[in-house]
Amino acid sequence: MNRFIPAALAALMPFAAVAEEAESSFVEANILGIFYHELAHALIDLEQVPIFGQEEDAADVFSILMIHTLFEEEAAQALAYDAAWGFIGEAEMREGGVEEIAWWDTHGPDEQRFYNTVCLFYGANPDAREEFAKEFDLPQERAEYCPMEYEQADASWGVLLDELTARGAGQTITFEGDTDSLTAQVIAEEVKALNNELSLSTQLTVREESCGEANAFYDPEAREVVFCSEFEDHLRQMEAQL
Numbered sequence: 001m002n003r004f005i006p007a008a009l010a011a012l013m014p015f016a017a018v019a020e021e022a023e024s025s026f027v028e029a030n031i032l033g034i035f036y037h038e039l040a041h042a043l044i045d046l047e048q049v050p051i052f053g054q055e056e057d058a059a060d061v062f063s064i065l066m067i068h069t070l071f072e073e074e075a076a077q078a079l080a081y082d083a084a085w086g087f088i089g090e091a092e093m094r095e096g097g098v099e100e101i102a103w104w105d106t107h108g109p110d111e112q113r114f115y116n117t118v119c120l121f122y123g124a125n126p127d128a129r130e131e132f133a134k135e136f137d138l139p140q141e142r143a144e145y146c147p148m149e150y151e152q153a154d155a156s157w158g159v160l161l162d163e164l165t166a167r168g169a170g171q172t173i174t175f176e177g178d179t180d181s182l183t184a185q186v187i188a189e190e191v192k193a194l195n196n197e198l199s200l201s202t203q204l205t206v207r208e209e210s211c212g213e214a215n216a217f218y219d220p221e222a223r224e225v226v227f228c229s230e231f232e233d234h235l236r237q238m239e240a241q242l
């Protein structure tokens with residue numbers, strides 16, 4: 001995974017470029033975290049990754065693994081911090097609307113996705129992230145196992161990432177944006193950074209467009225990740241409530 005270090009610098013640049021506006025760093029971090037989550041769905045399909053368990057959990061794991069792997073410590077912590085808060089925000093927005101937890105959903109409850117995120121990120125570098133775990137009240141009972149959870153994640157997704165980077169740079173991910181929103185900027189830069197580091201076995205399109213709802217998803221028929229432009233406003237509202 002050391003091959004990813006140059007990408008860390010490349011990937012860091014778009015983040016740093018817009019991170020100056022403190023109020024947008026939460027929104028930006030969550031756009032990136034969700035983009036990695038959707039990219040995982042795309043990889044599972046395009047690279048025929050076997051998944052033992054819930055695909056949604058595997059996608060969350062991939063997202064936090066990317067944040068840990070691509071970014072230097074300070075930036076990674078800032079991103080993981082905001083991504084973890086993103087799950088709290090989703091839970092709070094749900095409670096505000098008095099919506100019940102959708103136990104039937106393929107996604108785990110937001111509260112659990114929050115703890116999984118905190119645990120995995122802490123487990124990836126426990127020495128440097130004790131404060132991080134403390135801040136989010138990660139219980140000791142779970143914290144003990146987090147380094148092992150991270151090792152397992154790295155041993156599974158890491159193999160695929162090594163394979164993709166071994167293929168070298170390419171233009172296998174294409175970005176098509178409808179606006180010049182923060183979403184479009186963040187994703188366009190990230191797609192560029194990923195193309196500089198790796199190649200997929202099949203062409204993938206990442207599209208930013210209005211879809212009438214705050215959503216992001218992978219469409220296996222079209223081989224497209226769709227990031228709805230409405231998501232950005234949803235994240236801004238969430239930030240205002242936190």
Ligand SMILES: [Zn+2]
Nearest residue numbers: 037041056059
């Ligand atoms: Zn998903």
